[in-house]
Amino acid sequence: METESRNSAVSLDGVVKTYRLGEPVHALDGVSLEVPRGSYTAVMGPSGSGKSTLMNLIGCLDTPTEGEIFLDGQDVTRVSDRERTRIRGEDVGFVFQTFNLMPRLTARENVALPMVFRGIGRAERRERAAEVLDSVGLGDRLEHRPNELSGGQRQRVAIARALVNDPALLLADEPTGNLDTETGEQIMDLFEELYERGNTILMVTHERSIAEHAERIVHLLDGEIERIEQLSGVGR
């Protein structure tokens, strides 16, 4: 376990997350999982099975009630709030179902935002943001605000923002959930490209067709891993 966790991009060991609002809810109930570097994993499960909770814990947005989480061998459950914030900004890219873009900022400024908090200069930020936006096919939408963009374009801005700091790990919680099928496929093509470039991808979805882009599917049920399905690669 110890050696394995050193080699994995993500490693979970008996992770429990319990919400206590009156009746305790075990959103995650003893989850152990290895995500190898450069792999492409999909997480599926019915609504309320704990998929988002899992992503938030891995993304250092939340802390588990029990268990350990290693990112690149580092136990992120034992580090300070400062360090977890740094990891969020630099080591992990997070793509949300609802995009979560800053409404008053342009596409370019949104993408540059994580670099602001790393203390990177304005000129460099602007250049890098434009570059990444170009790579997701939005080179001609730099100065548009989110409300001037379509759903698919917004999600691509969000993906560009997740990628701008060159994170080792890309987390996506239902990235196509708010998009139509065709736009969803375009986003999947983008993920495919990132995967081929060597990024580790962990993606939540409830659509089988989307999940089949991955190497394997982790099935969650009631906060536990029901089974892990290896895909032959035929679907991809």
Next chain:
Amino acid sequence: MKLLESLRISWRAIRGHKLRSTLTTLGVIIGIAAVITFVTLGAGLQEGIVGDISPDDQRNVYVWAAPPENSGQGPLAGAQPVFTQRDANQAANLSGVEDAYVYTPVPGQSVTYGNETVARQSGFIATGAGYLDDDEIADGRRFTGGTVDPENGTLEVVLNPAMAGLFEQNVSVGDTLTLGVFQGLQVEVTVVGILEDSESRSAFEGFGPSPRLYIPADFQLIGGVGEQPRYIAMVAEAPTRSDADIDQVKQVTEQYLTGPDSDAGERAASQDLAFELQTSTELIGQLEDVLNLLQNFVVGIAGISLLVGSIGIANIMLVSVTERTREIGIMKAVGAQRRDILGLFIVEAVILGVLGAIMGTALGLLAGYAVSGYIGIPWVFPARWTAVAIVVGIAVGVLAGLYPAWNASRTDPIDALRYE
């Protein structure tokens, strides 16, 4: 995150709510504008007064009698008519006293020149010839005083240029005027001199240029029948403005006034009045004390306004933090540290505070400039207070922003992202 970055982001947030931000800073604007206006006026007033004391004036000792509780309230505060012309004559003969003369404001109604009449509610100044100096007279000479025969129009008066200019055709030396005085009495007077400027001649007259007409103190004779007239005040001149000479004048004058020989002493004793003997410099010191008190009062009121202003900013910052919970969540999710968020909101509050301070200062300077021009005192740029205003603006911002920013910095990213 660098300060410049915080400034940029915060400035955008403020610009996104122009009206709200302006209204929020109103309390600060009003508070600072009030302070700046009043310190400008106060400084101008002080400079106006101090500028009014000529070296010649500095050797004058001003004397009046007032109830002890009026002591320290400024020139002529509570003064009662106790002095006689004889007191002034006696005082002038005391050793070390160069000259002495009475002084009293005469209630007036109007001045007529030809067929033109102007109202003069503020009255005239009745005093001795020594009150005006020859070298202050631009045209003509001082009045000689002495016995007056008002029926023959031989009463001599001196005008200042502001007074002379009240009429369509400027009054000049040799012209005859008709003064409307108490009880409807009309008196013909002859202009014998025009002063070089319209400044105040002594601390008794108030400050700044205004139209004034000087008449001999004997003029009072027409008011009282039989009884010796009593005057409100007396001026005793020392030969030089050295402290020793002035102290000598004060000492002998007070000795005389409180002694058995003086008319004033008898009346003052019967009315429980105390004599005040002050130089212009001392009087101005007292006036400045009063001014400072007034200024402190205004600054206190403005302080309350500033407090209300900071509560306003704090309130709007709390609203702003709540409104932007989701944005805070996003920023935290992409790597904003607590201190980044803290800095962002404090900077926003400070911008509001400083903006209010700058606008308030501008408004205050403008108002101070306009009012000092209007009431005729010099305009003084309150450099120190302008700097203080900006510092106060920053302090107000920090104070008002602290709690909301701290709240924002502790926002949990997960909760914030879920916030609708």
